[in-house]
Amino acid sequence: MKTANFLKIMMLFLAIGVASCSSNSTDDGTGGGSGGGGTTGLTIESDKSQVYTNTLVNFTVRDASGAVVTSTAVITVDGTPIAGSSALLSGVGVKNAVATVGTETSNTLAVEVIAPSFTTKALIEDYTGAWCGWCPRISQGIIDVHNSSNGDDVIAVAVHNGDSMAFPLEGQMRSQFGVNGFPTGILNRADRWSSVSGDAMNIQQPLQLLNAVKPVGLAINSSVSGSTVNATVKVGFDIEQSNLKLVAVLLQNGVVASQTNYTSNFGGGSSLPNFVHNDILKAAFTDIFGDAIPAAEQVGGGVYSVDLSATSSGVNSSDWDIVAFVVNASGEVVNVQKASVGSNKDFD
Incomplete structure (x- = not known):
């Protein structure tokens, strides 16, 4: 009788252990968020990384899965929000663009604005x-x-x-x-x-x-x-x-x-x-x-x-x-x- 009870207890512990391992194996972070090893957060891209002054630059914003979410993003250039997803960049120097969607904030994207070096012929x-x-x-x-x-x-x-x-x-x-x-x-x-x-x-x-x-x-x-x-x-x-x-x-x-x-x-x-x-x-x-x-x-x-x-x-x-x-x-x-x-x- 004791042996039978002991075997039942051992089987119960094994079942709990298997269930616990099975639950942990699905928690790999692939569903998003900041934990685990998956991709997280917003990213902002531009069609040009270096432009002359008074050049229009187009931005694209993507979510953690890579889907384009530009239409729902607020994009700022040097801290000033732009209308839509394009900005006319003027003034020589590096311009920093950031996107936000809800509470998420993207990387900071640098676009360099330069003066022309060459005479046009x-x-x-x-x-x-x-x-x-x-x-x-x-x-x-x-x-x-x-x-x-x-x-x-x-x-x-x-x-x-x-x-x-x-x-x-x-x-x-x-x-x-x-x-x-x-x-x-x-x-x-x-x-x-x-x-x-x-x-x-x-x-x-x-x-x-x-x-x-x-x-x-x-x-x-x-x-x-x-x-x-x-x-x-x-x-x-x-x-x-x-x-x-x-x-x-x-x-x-x-x-x-x-x-x-x-x-x-x-x-x-x-x-x-x-x-x-x-x-x-x-x-x-x-x-x-x-x-x-x-x-x-x-x-x-x-x-x-x-x-x-x-x-x-x-x-x-x-x-x-x-x-x-x-x-x-x-x-x-x-x-x-x-x-x-x-x-x-x-x-x-």
Whole structure:
């Protein structure tokens, strides 16, 4: 009898122990709250971590499970609540964003507001030829742009066709950018340059491109040895970028050759026997549509540097220039720089 009672007591203790272990095994903290090993609390994110002043930043708030709860959150930037989930950040410095939902408070998210470092410049690619009677319209337009305020920040490249100055890859370039006639001016590899008459171009169109702030800038340092130009091109980044490419080309100036003329520019006349051709595209240091900039180099505050070389007969430091520019994933020019061969042009 005692043995039977003892066995019953032992069975009771074992049952209590099993039940106790089973209850504890479900208390692993995965249901939320501050205890256990699960994810807890709110998080706030932004679509940009570094911006220029007066830039709109969008915030997203998530709960402990990762679900978006932005619509129910109150977001403050430097302690001031914002309307909705977007804020126009102004003033250089670090802005701190925090979100609350009920009694829960998120992490503090820092967004850096910076001032632009680089001058914005623009590119005109002039598809031209000495045989083209209307081409002096764009030649005159480039002169008029350069004579305007800040006009030197608009950089020209003359892509010749069907004459002694023709660039070997101009056919590929025409195909890429949809050039079907001469003259054609392409601005920043994106827009057609408009004329206002048979003699004149819309001067304000390229100048207006200088008003946009650009996140990258360029520097060029070069030397010439015989017929070879060696150049170090640097790309500086204010803000992290992606999918950018670098294009660098060699230009010749001061070539005197006859130019057909249907305009009233340059004194008029159907032929200009002593016409001075400038900005002639002669050679490329890179693929004419761009060499990829390594993704790891496109970091805010960083500088990408590459050594390049190109060869052309007659090259010298008085009549030749280097033009380097960065294009985005769509092939559009982001920013551009120009320097005389044999000179050192720093970021500006």
